[in-house]
Amino acid sequence: MNAKATMRDVARKSGVSVATVSRVINFPGEVRQETVETVNAAMRVLNYRPNINGRRLKAAQSRSIGVLVPTLSNPVFADSVQGIEQEARAAGLTVLLTASNYSAEHEAEAVSTLLDNRVDGLILTVTNADDSPVVRMLTRENIPFVLLYNQPTNPDIAAVSVDNAQSAHDMTCHLLAAGHRNFAMVAGRFSSSDRSRQRYEGFARALAGAGIADAPLIEVGFEDTDLENVLGGILQGEKPVTALVCSNDILAIAAIGACRKLGLRVPDDVSVAGFDGIAVGGLIQPKLCSVVQPTHEMGRQALALLRGLITGEAKPRSLLLPHYLSEGESIGPSRLVTSCPL
Amino acid sequence: MNAKATMRDVARKSGVSVATVSRVINFPGEVRQETVETVNAAMRVLNYRPNINGRRLKAAQSRSIGVLVPTLSNPVFADSVQGIEQEARAAGLTVLLTASNYSAEHEAEAVSTLLDNRVDGLILTVTNADDSPVVRMLTRENIPFVLLYNQPTNPDIAAVSVDNAQSAHDMTCHLLAAGHRNFAMVAGRFSSSDRSRQRYEGFARALAGAGIADAPLIEVGFEDTDLENVLGGILQGEKPVTALVCSNDILAIAAIGACRKLGLRVPDDVSVAGFDGIAVGGLIQPKLCSVVQPTHEMGRQALALLRGLITGEAKPRSLLLPHYLSEGESIGPSRLVTSCPL
């Protein structure tokens, strides 16, 4: 039925030319008031809706942006997408969304699809910002883009993140100050997340500064929710770990669950620290101690920066947003501190 | 620099016509092998990328779909979007995402923007499926769409959901069976969520069946995370509520937190039930007892149905997917059950 009225139909119906209709839509000020009304009436009657594809073809820009995140299942990403989407809506930009499932292959494909869609720019989280085919492609093709959560070494790459290494360092020092000496880190696969690696580096550096060199690193897949087996060994050995630093909150929450199953109390027997500061961390028992990132704000800022890049008003730059340690009951003093004052 | 090679550039470079280039892209079988290779080579050299807007303008369909959810901050929506996105990617469809923040006004605007983008169809969760300007608009404009989570009365509207009333009924019966007689429901604003209302109806019906008529209803905004004040009254009065049914898991988790702050133990003093079955519910202590919806699968099915509607192979229909009660420790016997066998 409603075979989509075109501008011509509107023009015909209101007895003007298509140019005038176009003007009514884009620059109503340049058209006589009376004509404007006639045309608007015709549009309403015909239930006219401009075909954005015609416009885009002409304008050579789409007023849309692409967003690529590893997954929406981790609230840290969902929240920033929420922030991006809000800002984008306010700016009249359409958001095209895709997820990579932490796979570098999917990343490349997904970005390619986004580019096929002629997005004006992209916001994305890649597995490894310092060695990314996607980043190279975008740079080569001269497409405005902003990395989110990634913290690239190259300062000429636009990025919005927290200082991953530094914040992991902070968290580790916090645990050292609580008397812990026996550490382990549970980290998402480095090959899937440079953030995870950077956080590990901060962790290791803090320990090195305290003269601790033997903290085990446990890399896990991002789907692993059952940490019981993998943690059993280090938590129950003869030199049991008392402080578990996790590279994100999802892992931390899973770790707390695993501890419990192993009959260990958190934080009495083992302290658990997380990363990201997702909302549920504050709702669980014990409240999760975490490095809080301003996720929503990061999304907004990423979009703001991207808009600048698109218009050419901004140059690519790395934004390091402030992080902080949330208060939380998942961290306590080391049970092994007996007679050894720090 | 890279002023975007067009099909003409490729044609010129490879000494053929644009028609042939187009064929190489769309029907390589119809072109001589040798030509195909020449053209492909030219495309590679020129770093050619088809302009989808030209194609869309011509084809009058966009191979894109719009997705509208209340928020991405609730995992129940984030997860289904994840499911939609996965399926869409597999089907070569682009996803345009927007959020309404539970506002009917935003809904209308957002859908309008999506339609401006000439999406082939939409998947959306509206505040009230039975009285929705958006649903009317889509129906009028004859745009394929599938409601997600909404459970409309009209069976001719395509929808994918669980049976909200029935599942709330199930949950309430479960609590009745545990000996509870003093109920309250904590529900998201009915004006923002028809699901919430439907769940309340199931709740009320179950209680009516048990001869209980005075269970308080507490409607809260979707941003309310602090339930302490609002729950204090009913949990500590002279006839304290022992069973709290919440219209979603976020509320339930917040409710458990509130109980704790009020000095009440869950489930010893008060049982708390949730809705949705989000993953974190299984990670908190006590494990949340909830009505589980197959969120991811619902997203996938919604997309599958939408695809059918778009191609015309399917007719609109309401899909009711099975729900189940998760095991959880947030529900226990009523502490008031002393000598009163059910």
Add this chain to the structure above:
DNA sequence: GTGAAAGCGCTAACAT
């Protein structure tokens, strides 16, 4: 197997 040309719906000179 390949090319010429029309046209998708829109915008923007340019003309009146």
Add this chain to the structure above:
DNA sequence: ATGTTAGCGCTTTCAC
């Protein structure tokens, strides 16, 4: 203030 017209990049008859 309004109309005419030439494309934007692509697909698709229809010829050859």
